[in-house]
Ligand SMILES: Cc1cc2nc3c(=O)[nH]c(=O)nc-3n(C[C@H](O)[C@H](O)[C@H](O)COP(=O)(O)O)c2cc1C
């Protein structure tokens with residue numbers, strides 16, 4: 001399974017084409033829209049989220065609520081495009097019109113893709129970089145992730161996520177009994193945090209950053225339950241599933257680090273406290289006493305919950321901008337100010353769930369078949385029996 005995305009932040013629409021989704025998967029517009037709504041909700045976002053009401057159109061690959069096995073085209077319109085038609089149009093415009101729509105960006109924002117992208121592609125107007133480097137693109141990554149979640153859901157694999165930290169405010173560890181419960185609690189929190197008290201403090205930290213013309217980042221965690229044992233492989237570097245997950249999370253705009261299981265804490269502990277002892281019982285087969293490895297050994301799933309965290313840096317656009325240089329005059333200037341979020345960590349936690357879901361669904365299909373959902377289900381059932389009695 002693979003997908004590409006296309007579309008500019010203020011262009012007419014975002015598009016993704018999903019290739020290799022099996023036939024016979026129940027998929028409706030509603031199932032994808034519910035994920036798009038989740039991505040739009042988080043506290044700390046700028047005015048753009050009030051303009052957009054992200055809704056997907058399924059333009060190919062699905063009939064009467066079921067996938068055909070053919071490429072699936074998903075489109076999300078940008079409502080904001082109506083304000084940008086002249087600036088973002090594909091056809092040439094006259095010199096006078098260019099003067100009229102002057103939104104040229106020449107003062108790169110530290111932390112965004114502006115300067116590197118301009119140098120790389122030779123764009124003297126850095127809007128040409130901003131438009132595609134913008135995290136608006138994550139809309140259709142969430143749409144693709146929603147399809148992956150449908151595949152996983154039919155196979156009894158559940159994906160959840162939450163925010164652990166924003167701007168230095170850390171959530172206490174709160175126990176939950178199921179992914180459904182986790183989702184219910186985080187859905188009710190504007191910052192998608194399990195710890196209500198910390199959630200309030202996170203909101204105040206976001207308010208403060210906004211007041212100060214600043215921005216803040218944080219940490220999100222994704223948990224996946226129900227993965228069969230032995231998905232992924234140790235035999236080749238590029239088949240290690242945990243590496244694919246890490247790359248997927250790192251590919252989210254502004255993500256700067258990933259941890260799996262206890263992650264960096266493993267450096268401080270002896271092996272006797274880090275490694276997860278192996279148990280067996282008739283009902284569950286092989287399980288582990290602990291899950292410090294976060295569901296992976298040797299690039300393969302252990303059957304324990306997958307636990308992966310990602311750190312998001314603060315948003316680069318600052319209303320009190322940092323020092324920069326105008327690339328036309330080479331004079332020192334403050335960086336450009338674009339309309340911006342102050343904190344997008346809650347939204348990014350939904351994106352993280354989505355990209356993780358995609359990688360896992362892809363790995364499942366690679367191992368258990370691509371064509372038909374019913375055959376894949378059968379294969380997984382047999383595999384589970386096999387691993388249990390091994
Ligand atoms: C959901 C989401 C929303 C974002 N919103 C903004 C924003 O409003 N303003 C901004 O400057 N950066 C925003 N970012 C971060 C930039 O897109 C990102 O920093 C930029 O693409 C440069 O890439 P890098 O940080 O990965 O190096 C957002 C990221 C995410 C995931």
Ligand SMILES: C=C(O[C@@H]1CC(C(=O)O)=C[C@@H](OP(=O)(O)O)[C@H]1O)C(=O)O
Nearest residue numbers: 046048133134135136139338339340341
């Ligand atoms: C549009 C989205 O996020 C955008 C991501 C983004 C950036 O630079 O990454 C900049 C902002 O765009 P705008 O300047 O149009 O407000 C965010 O709103 C979205 O998440 O749907």
